[in-house]
Amino acid sequence: MKAKNAQELLRAEELTITFGGLTAADHVSFHVASGEIMGLIGPNGAGKTTLLNLISGIYQCDSGKVYLDGRDVTKVPSHNRARMGLGRTFQTPRFLHRSSIRDNLMLGTDLGSQIGFFKSFMGKQNLEFEQEVEELMEYAGFAIDWHSDINALPFGQRKRLEIVRSLLAHPKVLLVDEPAAGLNTKELQYAENLLRYAVSKGIGVVLIEHQMDLVMNVCDRIIVLNFGKLIAEGTPKEIASNPAVIEAYLGRKSHAQN
Numbered sequence: 001m002k003a004k005n006a007q008e009l010l011r012a013e014e015l016t017i018t019f020g021g022l023t024a025a026d027h028v029s030f031h032v033a034s035g036e037i038m039g040l041i042g043p044n045g046a047g048k049t050t051l052l053n054l055i056s057g058i059y060q061c062d063s064g065k066v067y068l069d070g071r072d073v074t075k076v077p078s079h080n081r082a083r084m085g086l087g088r089t090f091q092t093p094r095f096l097h098r099s100s101i102r103d104n105l106m107l108g109t110d111l112g113s114q115i116g117f118f119k120s121f122m123g124k125q126n127l128e129f130e131q132e133v134e135e136l137m138e139y140a141g142f143a144i145d146w147h148s149d150i151n152a153l154p155f156g157q158r159k160r161l162e163i164v165r166s167l168l169a170h171p172k173v174l175l176v177d178e179p180a181a182g183l184n185t186k187e188l189q190y191a192e193n194l195l196r197y198a199v200s201k202g203i204g205v206v207l208i209e210h211q212m213d214l215v216m217n218v219c220d221r222i223i224v225l226n227f228g229k230l231i232a233e234g235t236p237k238e239i240a241s242n243p244a245v246i247e248a249y250l251g252r253k254s255h256a257q258n
């Protein structure tokens with residue numbers, strides 16, 4: 001959980017992007033501190049993934065600013081934002097196919113220094129790396145067969161493995177897109193373990209999730225999007241009883257009515 005006066009790691013200021021006539025992010029501002037999990041929720045199509053794409057640099061905003069650990073990264077390409085400490089997982093896990101689990105995990109190591117991958121191949125860092133993987137695998141709830149093909153893993157394990165890989169890069173901020181989708185109750189617990197592990201390392205987490213039990217359980221703070229606009233911000237308890245949020249989920253108006 002967030003410590004008092006925790007350092008701010010991510011700040012979005014007035015982020016805006018338009019696709020044709022659709023404003024998918026409309027002057028959205030928020031911040032995330034070290035050791036904090038901020039939930040990002042909203043109905044389907046509200047603009048949640050778009051916002052993650054703007055923060056990670058996959059999309060360039062029309063206007064607004066993104067600050068990572070105090071540095072303006074608005075114009076920095078996504079691969080450089082990753083090296084600067086911005087981690088990301090996707091709704092559908094992205095791995096190198098026809099490669100082993102080990103190779104896929106190594107791809108995530110030490111993006112910051114850019115030498116971890118090569119050092120690992122040279123055997124200098126193996127012990128440290130394998131200890132860390134082992135610890136993370138325990139949190140993730142499965143034993144690893146290093147050399148099996150990544151495609152041999154069921155979807156639920158690949159989802160958790162993607163979080164493990166992101167954590168191996170030692171990010172400052174981790175953007176997690178729907179980690180619970182398709183997971184059973186036990187797998188959900190392991191996903192939660194991994195998020196709590198991230199927090200224990202001081203990582204600031206942005207969590208997109210439709211599984212409300214997980215969101216209400218782990219988030220320190222939640223922001224809510226609807227039609228690209230931030231409509232509410234507060235603790236899980238405040239959000240659960242916020243009339244605008246209830247209206248957004250239950251009585252979805254069309255753009256034309258707004």
Ligand SMILES: Nc1ncnc2c1ncn2[C@@H]1O[C@H](COP(=O)(O)OP(=O)(O)OP(=O)(O)O)[C@@H](O)[C@H]1O
Binds near residue numbers: 043044
């Ligand atoms: N590259 C794009 N080109 C055109 N429209 C896009 C693009 N990316 C997103 N959109 C549109 O922006 C809106 C927000 O989409 P987004 O995927 O961010 O929503 P979401 O809140 O993540 O939805 P879900 O919960 O269903 O994943 C949608 O109307 C979507 O069709």
